[in-house]
Amino acid sequence: MMSGKRKKKSKSLSIKDNRRAAAEVKRDNLELQTWADLPAEVLELFLSRLDVGDNIRASAVCKRWCSVATSVRVVDQSPRLMYFPKIGNFYDFYDPMQRKTIPLSCQSWMDVVFAMQKMRRLDRDRIFSLFNPFTRDLITLPSFKRTYRNAAFSCAPTSTGCVILIFGRVGSSVLAISMCYPGAKEWTTVNYYAVLSCSIMCNKLIISNGLFYCLSHTGWLGVFDPLDCTWSVLEVPPPKCLVESSTSKNWSKEKFMIEHKGNIFVVHICCGEDPIIFKLDLTLMEWKEVRTLDGVTLFAGFLSSHSRTYVTGIMRNRVYFPKVRFYGKRCISFSLDDHRYYPTKQCRDLVEPNAFENLWIEPPKDFA
Template identity: 25%
Template sequence: MRSYSDLPLDIIENIIGRLRLIDRIRIRGVCKDWSVLSCEIPSVDKYPWAMTSFWWYPYPYPYNDVIYVECKLSDPPVSKQYAVEGALRGKEFFGSAWPRASSYGWLLFEHNNFSSSVMFLYCPFTREVINLPELKKYIPGATFSLDATSPKCVIFTLGYSRGKKIRINICCPGDKSWKTFKFMSGFEKYNNPPVEAAYGNGIFYCVSTRGELGAFNVGLGEWTVLSNLKGVPSFEFDFVNLIASDGNLQLIGWRHTFSEENYLKILKFDFSEKHWVEERNLEDRVLFTGCTSFSCPALGVGEISELANHVLPCGDKAIRYGGSTSSSNSQHYHNWVETARNAKAWIEVPIRRLWTANDLINAALL
């Protein structure tokens, strides 16, 4: 009997191009050669999907050490849900876990057991889990790096110590321990801890509770404060989202109000002047905000064009922000809004290739 690997790759590309996206992704796991097929296989999916369900249920005695885990992904414009997980899992990791970040088909989860934090990477497309070393400290910010060009992955957490010290931990999949860096934060304001992190082009960025911006260069192991004191705006936000996209940094600040509408302000970092500048409109882009946030072009991009100049936060209603925006009554728009309301996290769909757990672990050894 001939192997699947004997099929000509041009035939496989034609077959994959006719499949639904979820099937395109999974079929690449059938044969190793298929995972490196041309990136030009047609696809219209240039936006993130939503993880709309992640639940765990205690399993009855005598299986007290396991729980039942359910995970669903949603393709927003068609409101199509995929049940990607429905199985028994170890209670030590999945019990009470919540997503901290997402990148190229993988999610970073944390499970806090009061004395320490257990973190793990989870891929809903392959249902694989990569356990990470335990951390004894509280983690106010966490994210990781991963993209289509390489399975090289670095997990980043940040915290703060007494005074103005910042504590950074990094590790790679397969590591047995974290590498810890401690720096004087360099922030001007006292007791100004970092609260949000984002990754872009070899740099982990983090913003403090007062808007001061710092950067950690992974390759050099160096910490730099990017904002100057004059550039720190009057921060009165309950929480923030930080987006690193196409060489730009955006900060979305939220404040709860007594009215139904939440206060929202969007800032962009000016690297030359080293300060934040308020953005009055999104220039026909759409922002997907959550544990990891995304900025995507929307104008003239098919099913996403109705979202131009919108912010879609996880678990909340869509917000129009500046620009020439108008509400829409289309079914596509309604599907997007409802998906956002139910979203637990936004996740980038690995269209080009699907990195497995072995890919991530082996890349760390190179």
């Protein structure tokens, strides 16, 4: 009898030992597991919720994470470079990401242009309109009776709070700023006496954090607040090269101003040399030359500019200019990583007159 009890007790201990050993093995296996062992479904759910920057950083964990991160990554689409029609009733839209040109018929737009020109001849006023070449939507603004130099709008004209701004001048010392909005019946104009340090020859115009920034041909930066109608000149001395280039024959075509997430960049080009890029430091109130864009892509234009944080790898840390070569297959760009233009020896084309008429434009999300 005692022998049977011992056997049962021994068997019971054996089962417990086996369970304990299995638990220890399972615990050891869990301790050996890494983040790379997460199920694919969990990885996809986790990585798809990250913005593109964090997604790219997460892809460096391991090959498996890289594969999943790439599969759920959504990159920014680049703007299109719009060419005004030269022959026929088509605009050309160049896509730098796919390196191809897309023609778009503009016959209906041409009819509108002819009608507006006829109206202008009748009343001698300048007719302003906002036209979307993708949707063919047209917003007509009040007639404008002054001469002007630059115009811009704060956001999409279909958005509430859109402000259209026109810079002009009266005589040699007065800056005239005119405003209106879609649906307005007339323009509101306010005159400002120009500060001696800032020429009223407003050259470039961008929007940043609701403010209009205007770069003069001498490199000084003026700021207009449309909410309280105030105009001021930042006490930031311009870089020496911008001041020196103000006497150049092509001074208006050697500078670009681009906004990116509240930061203001100025790109200065000179034929045969690498472009110089400056970033405005509002804390120190000075322009700083930058050697890298930290992966940002700038699309510089004389009439409009854009920026992107996340585009395809080959396009990152570059500046794209408003000029296409090789039958619409290559857009002139400068790589800050390689310190060279692509295609090579094309920088001289940037100051051609027709390059001044091209502009970068934001396509609809579903545009193909």
